Amino acid sequence: MQQRLALRDGKYKKYSITLSLILFSTISHGRVVSEIEVKETGIHAIGRNDKYEKKACKVFRPTKKQLIHYFNQAKESEESGKILHEYYSPCLAKGLIKFQDGSSGRWILQSSGFGYVIFSSNQTTYFFHKNNQWTDPYACTYGLSDEIEC
Known part of the structure; x- marks a missing residue:
């Protein structure tokens, strides 16, 4: 029985490591910009x-x-979430943006670092x-916690 548990634990660790690698490889940390045009800055919502x-x-x-x-x-996401x-x-x-993967669209960026792109595919x-x-x-005014983020 203990051999089965040890074997199962070994398999679990192997699967866990594989799953972690897959998850980390799918997190997108930005695309590569090939062209960017700034239409407006310093504007108010x-x-x-x-x-x-x-x-x-x-x-x-x-x-x-x-x-x-x-x-x-x-970092990219399909949902804005709590950010x-x-x-x-x-x-x-x-402004307008084009990425090296050929995708392009209109971007809007907030001074906080939150933004979005509406791609030509909508x-x-x-x-x-x-x-x-x-x-x-x-x-220094962002976040919902009591701690100041600066």
């Missing part, structure tokens, strides 16, 4: 009427180099990457 937010958002001006780094490093709520920012940048993919090099007027 439509429908928000706070003049102080509008003024604060003017400093959110990511460069092409910063945006390429962002998309190349960002949208925890990292909401009214400060936006918009599929939306969400992107998230913290600790970017651009100026974020709402840095």
Whole structure:
């Protein structure tokens, strides 16, 4: 009986390691950008009427180099999940993007590092990457916990 358990434990470990490798290999950490066009930066979310937010958002001006780094490093997801709520920012940048895999679309990025691309196929993919090099007027205000994230 103990030999069966030992054998089963050995198989379990082997399957566990294999499953872990498969899961880690399927997590997407960004695509490779081939072209990016910045249409607008420092803009304020439509429908928000706070003049102080509008003024604060003017400093959110990511460069092409910063945006390429962002998309190349960002984690991707088919769902926005709780990231949208925890990292909401009214400060936006918009543009067009093409990746080396041939996919392309329109992107919108919040100063928090949360963004999305609406691909030409009408599929939306969400992107998230913290600790970017651009100026974020709402840095240190994100997350739902009591701890400040800076």
